[in-house]
Amino acid sequence: MDDANDFFSSNDAEIFLGLNAQQAQAVSVIDGPLMILAGPGSGKTRVITHRIAYMLQQGVPAERILALTFTNKAANELGHRIQRLVPGQFVWAGTFHRFCSRLLRQYGTFVGLSDNFSILDMDDATKLFSQVWDEAKVQDDFVSTAAVQSEISNAKNALIRPEDYRARVGNPAGKVVEKIYPLYQKKLVQCNSVDFDDLLLWTAIILQENEELRERLDERFAYIMVDEYQDTNLAQYAIVRSLSNDYPNLAVTGDPDQSIYGWRGANIGNILGFERDYPNVQVVRLEQNYRSTQKILGVADRLIANNRLRKPKRLIATQEVGQPVRMKSSSSPQDEALWISSEIKNLISEGVWEPKDFAIFYRANWLSRNLEHELTAAGIPYQLVNGFEFYQRKEIKDLIAYLRLIVNPKNDVAFERVVNSPARKIGKVTLDRLHDMARASGASLLEVCQNALQQPSSLGRAASSIQKFVAQIQQLQTVPWNNVRKVLESVLEVTSYAKILEADQTEMSSERLGNIDELLTAAAEFDKQHPEDGGLEAYLETAALVSDTDKLDGDVNHVKMMTMHAAKGLEFPCVYIVGVEEGILPHERSSKSEKDVEEERRLFFVGITRAQKELTLCHCEGRMRRGTFAMCPPSSFLMEVLGPELERVRPSEYKKSFGHWQNESRSGFRPPKPTERDWVEDECGGSSFDIADYEDNDDRLSNGSLTKGNESAAPKVSRNQAPDPSRGPARGIRESATSFSNRISTAAEMFEDQDLATELGEKASATSDGHEQPAFCVGGLVQHPEYGPGKIVALSGSPAKPYISVYFFSVGPKKFRADFCDLRVISNPRN
DNA sequence: AAGTTGGAAGTTTTT
């Protein structure tokens, strides 16, 4: 460090200020290949920013620097920090996928894509894939679409093109992939679309096949930095290599111990083999951890030491010893959630921490349910970072699909999504016919429609609907693309999308209108933030490539909940990791091979090392699975981690935490009783119980009989059956309260007067020849061809979708669409 | 055409 300061001019002082020796070394090496092995919390982002600042200061033009990150969030933060350090300089930083998307907009013609291509998200790609699957009439009953789709994804990530794919022996999906992969890829190109994997695949192919272009881009991006290099796959590796051949000023940062995307084709060998790929590489190790307490690091260290496929690496603590890492056992996820929420509530009210200091991690998104419920009940604000967010909702996908179709008329997936949304009476039959025509002519669905309208008879009854739809799209194509919000408003107006929802007047449609409002606001915000580089195409690219993690706002004072995958790169003072159970953390589907288990262990390692001050590892004795309560043994990882830093949460604390709930009367909830098991432990356990118990009882742990039979679960089961106010009513009773009460009273009436039935029957036969049909009225009597006579109980719905509820003598209550049903009015109440 | 219902099936992680 001192040497470094002597060597560099005084201008450098600011850039090197406060860096340790290794960090300074990593910053100062800007020419030639460099590998930065950065443990968790070692100031990696800082090194990257300062290194870029140093390059700029050394006269490297900003446009020749390329920073590739894993998430948009990381890229944005990088950009932000560079701006702070070197104001006024613009360095391109973004994800691989975004970078590739930009290249393909320019050079996609090499592989048959025009510059307005669409990026399909997972949903759309799957939709297109199953169409191809259906068309190919796959006979094999033994492979699933999902297996084949994921095998194709693997092939793409491994840079295997459709024509080169050969089934490997022992791979049941292989033969089907051989057949489907080329068809799927052909269809994608026909639709002028790419899936996520294609962004990488096509870019790699273009760079491989166009030496002149490769040289130009290699020179253009003379300085490249790749973050999270341990998570790059073969395609990404190939792209990076192509761009750093003549100008091998490539710096990669990463940590083999944090490689958690092997299932997506990430090859940990890329970072382990970096020294082999690039001769004369300089290696810098950042081993000082500035984030976590010594105890937390001790636990992390002991865990990861169990991995065999790794380079041993130290984590040197610089923080205080800290509080013990806690291990908490609960009888059920409900109890676990209640315990966590009440503890967080107490810590907040005591002023120890703020909501935003807490994070709760889990292996899979569904594990957040109970937590959400209890945090809501406790009034703790939280933010969920999960997979089913804004852009997944139907109305949002519909509107985005309109935009995609406007930009790329060949996008058949978008066409299918919107052609009957809002409802235009264009159904399966019509769509099948359009598909046949498209297959025959090789044209896109929209083109087929346009052509067929020359002879409307070929479209049958749907011709006029299609005519209208095509006219709407054509009208929308004339709207200028520079203002996204205006385009969206035009879509809403031209298609009457919002108007139809407004007319519906149900709870769901008003929620959808709210979401649409939110989308309009977001679009306006995008327009504002991108006055130069915005517009419809840029917006669609952003919409396709944003992830939910990117939206995470650390400034908002909320508890954060997310998967451990999403937690990568983040840090929080207090961390809870839930569901540390065998079958969940190592996940049962990742327990086949040692390699898989090691990746699970790295995932746990990532979770643990996010914690700065306090860490609690939680597991349940059992949980509901497939409708029944099942026992859950604690994760084998927990046993690997046992040691002096670890402390079991003692039942006395458990009781104390619940005291709060017991004093508060909440309707609908019973204060949970400490389970029998907790009491037993309280008596015979003691402070030294925990570690010894786990170490000496492998057999008990492995067969999950640590609990004392089912007694401890009993109170939970009843809690489980209590109605859950956060979810809607179960199917089957999903009727409005009014119509339900109506039905009860009517039923009572009906049963009092049994003779009414015969009377009604007689009246019905008397009026059976067709008179003018009077309007339906509540209380009126009607005749149904199958069910016989009945009484009108309620009228509901909207003018567009009127419903009628009838109580029949023969079969009880029934509900029909009033404009479709075959009901004859016998009498009205006032007659 | 479109909504409702019953039965079978299934629970990873994400650019």
Added chain:
DNA sequence: CTTCCAACTT
């Protein structure tokens, strides 16, 4: 306990 899909209803 949920979610998806095919069959059935109007």
